Amino acid sequence: MAYGMQLPIQSQSTIYAEPWEEAAGPADLVAVALAAEGAGFDYVACCDHVAVPLRLAPAMSTVWYDPVATLAHLAAVTERVRLLSHVAIVGLRHPLATAKQYATLDHLSGGRLVLGVGAGHVAEEFAALGVDFRRRGEVLDETVDALRAALGPDEFPEHHGKAYDFEGLGQRPRPAQEHVPLWVGGSSPAAVRRAALKGDGWLPQGDPRDRLPAQIARLAGLRAQAGMEGPFTVGAITEPLYVGESGWDVGRRTISGPAQAVAESLRAYRAMGVHQIQVRFRCRSRTELTDQIAAFGAEVAPHLN
Known part of the structure; x- marks a missing residue:
């Protein structure tokens, strides 16, 4: 089971951003990406929103780095880690323009x-760019x-x-690549x-772990019905993590404790049929985050499989 992470700083929704990210910048983003690569992470990911309307700004914030520019910047300072757009709202742009960038x-x-x-889910964003929000699935x-x-x-x-x-x-x-994974x-x-x-794979958006088996079964059923074979990557977004004893309130949903206990909890995803997990760490600073990334790679990852 592979593991990757959505990068901090590049998107700062109040749902998941930590307070320290507001004052962070490019150097912090690079440091986190390098830490992830060093800890054996399969990918680092970047979100996509062009513009956030006033009604949603208090919850979503307006900090959303451009994914292509951000991932290209990180490509220049890393060597191995894969670069994931999670997710690009490709219906906002002509596919030839998207293809040129990616x-x-x-x-x-x-x-x-x-x-x-x-x-995508923000109607005003589609309207501003002249795209029909109601037809976004079809498009x-x-x-x-x-x-x-x-x-x-x-x-x-x-x-x-x-x-x-x-x-x-x-x-x-x-x-x-001969075939870009989509x-x-x-x-x-x-x-x-x-x-x-x-x-070529599925990226769930907020499914709790008890909902995943039914979703994974539906994926498998649909592919079997269509006669589709070959590799298919099933993903999951885990609960927030903290490796070790925090000494501070990391939240009731956070999986925390000794590395082997964290790994044991995460192995349940593999048993469901998940191939890659996306993790996020509770942290109060960049240093605490990179320490958590390192601890995960050294102490948790060896026990995932």
Whole structure:
């Protein structure tokens, strides 16, 4: 079971951001990414929102780094860790523009991109960019197909659909990977179906662990019905973690304690059929976070499998 993390600082929703992140900046982000790479994390991830409306700003904040720019910056200072968009709201942009950005990122990073995509949920954001919010699921379905073509091996990709139509337009550089993994985010019935039938993996959004077995069974059933075989990566977002004894209130939902106890709790995800877990640590500073990352890699990860 692999493990990765959504990076701090780059998105600061009040649901999960720690107070210290507000004053943090690029150097802190780089330090965390390097710590994750050093601790054997499979990926680091970055979110996507173009603009946050006033009504949602108190909860979501307006701090949302651009995923392509952020992941490209981190690609230049890391060597191994994969770079995940979790998730890119690709329906907000033309797929050729998205393909140009992410193909370049994959090329520059030596083939480390994992493209996570999702439908989005902020109506005002869609309206500002001239995209029909009500059709976002339908548009995302077609966008995934268009991106498959545009990120494939052909220099001159071709796609003919209701929303997008292109051929005879070349794009280089091509991705370094022959096949860019595309993971679909979301936990609604439509998102799960999209992941099963169009994705290489599934990124749940907030499913508690007791809901995951039914979701995973539905994914498997949909893929079996469609005759789909081959690798498929099932993900899970764990509860907040703290490795060791904190000495402060880390919250009632946090999994904390000795490394082997934390690992034992997380092994339940593997038993459900999860292939990769996304972890987040409770912490009061960058130093405490990088210490937690190191402790997880050295003390918890060896007991996950």
